[in-house]
Amino acid sequence: MNFERLGQYKYRIPREGKMQVDAAFYASEKILDDLVAEDYASLRQLQNVATLPGIVEPALTMPDIHWGYGFPIGGVAAFDPREGGVVSPGGVGFDVNCGVRLLTSDIQRGELERRKDRLADALYEAVPSGMGRGRTDFRMSREELAEVLVEGPAPLVERGFGEMEDVGHIESGGKLSGADPEAVSARAYERGLPQLGTLGSGNHFLEVQYVDEVYDEEAAEAFGLREEWITVLIHSGSRGLGHQVCQEYVERFLEAAPRYGVELVDRQLAATPIESPEGEDYLRAMASAANFAFANRQLISHFTREAFASAGFEEHRLRLLYDLAHNNAKFEKHAGREVLVHRKGATRAFGPGEEDLPEEYRSVGQPVLVPGDMGRYSFVLAGTEGAMRETFGSSAHGAGRKMSRRKAKKVARDRDVVGELKEKGILVRAAGRATVDEEMSEAYKDAADVIEATHGAGIGRRVARLRPLIVVKG
């Protein structure tokens, strides 16, 4: 793998072979060791992304880079529609708008510890996780779902499933424009209807945490984060509806790509011009799935609030700090031109002054939520001008796996991961043992390494660290 170091945490892969542009990646020494250990599999995926037509230099990955399918996880790629730029459903991923939202509270850690068991049970009951546990307390007609696909969480808030302030604290107001329910298939509706307000499994979770360290007082103050105060982090996406949308459009794009002369070095990168009937249809369907995901996290938040109230915290308010996407494609203006930015396991991280940010965050930059693993910590960062200059306003989205799921289960086989976490003061409620074992701490890189590279490279500013107290898993 041919690359050169541009700074302490930044590297460039010069254009070669079929690459249309240079690629760039961010890594600490430790992350670089991980890339060597995987024989640069994810950097080769980044090179593949750089072959797509109309890509704007550079093709990028964030410090939480790891091996994905098609795009590497942590991948960011912008395409210019006026230069034949393409859209790739595989570049968004099956879980369209998989993302996270963080709720803050004025509950003190000590107060929570006294009712921790009760709260853990209430949350597990209130937020269905795993499979086959749909909501029994919430029903929606097909017409109502169509409205959610267009409008996102707003209709749910109007029906009482949230606070009016919530919607303004969601990326893009919780509504990607251009959504069209007609671009979403009957099968996708069928899969999505019973799953709205459910967590799913795999790496999805709901975590009750406390703020254990603040690094940037000004930003923490703006975000409402104070040491020892309780937060709730929710990680879920567009469930079966999004998976179905991606499946259908990847197949359609595979058939269409040759007609537009799009050469594919990996079929999962199937792409068509943004300005083509296929590209436009996909963007309509993808926006619908993204709005479903925002609404899904909204409904989960509502039932989380109810669980807190039922566990004795009815006097306290859970305020939505921010909700953001990890997997999507959005039109944004960078360096004076409008481009379609694909983020596959990456976070939008707009810097201070950007219009799309809630007014109260505009002076410090967008909240960037970076979940770690369930045994250690997660981080809150702020978007930076550096990210606007270098990464199309993007930053890291998580710790990144370093151990396969199969290996993690093998390592955990003779251990009691739930018991070990309980010893550390972390209560786990899960639908089954398998997802807990495969999501064990050791399966992930240390999020602190990712944050070191992100903060060090100036593409995200460290604000606070959060430690888990309760984990609900699928």
Add this chain to the structure above:
Amino acid sequence: MLDHTADVGFELRAATLEDLFDEGRRALIMVAFERPPQDGEEERTIQLSAPDRETLLVRWLNELTYLIQDAGFVPAGTHILLEETGGAGLSLIASLTGAPILLEEYGWQGEIKSATFHGLDVSNDDEGWHAQVILDV
């Protein structure tokens, strides 16, 4: 099974293309369950067609995933018929027998989002048919 960092993968080998598709079903079930049912009373039929073998395999695995996760049916046995439909095109008719999903009893391992086309190649040589599949989980 393949060691993929973020997701799950498997390699399939079989004497015939029909058997390769059934191996795909078995591998999918092994990803989804620790103790899957060996038989069942329920019956289902799947009919699919695709422009090539790879797309048909992805559609097959995704249809089975839908049956398991959304319809609550675990396919324990299959009889598969494949037919060429012109060019590289193929159609598939599968008769499935299986059982209703029982998460705890079958040792459910977690949701599968989709089969992917990443690194997917269905081909044959002197030893038979083979394929490698990565699932997004």
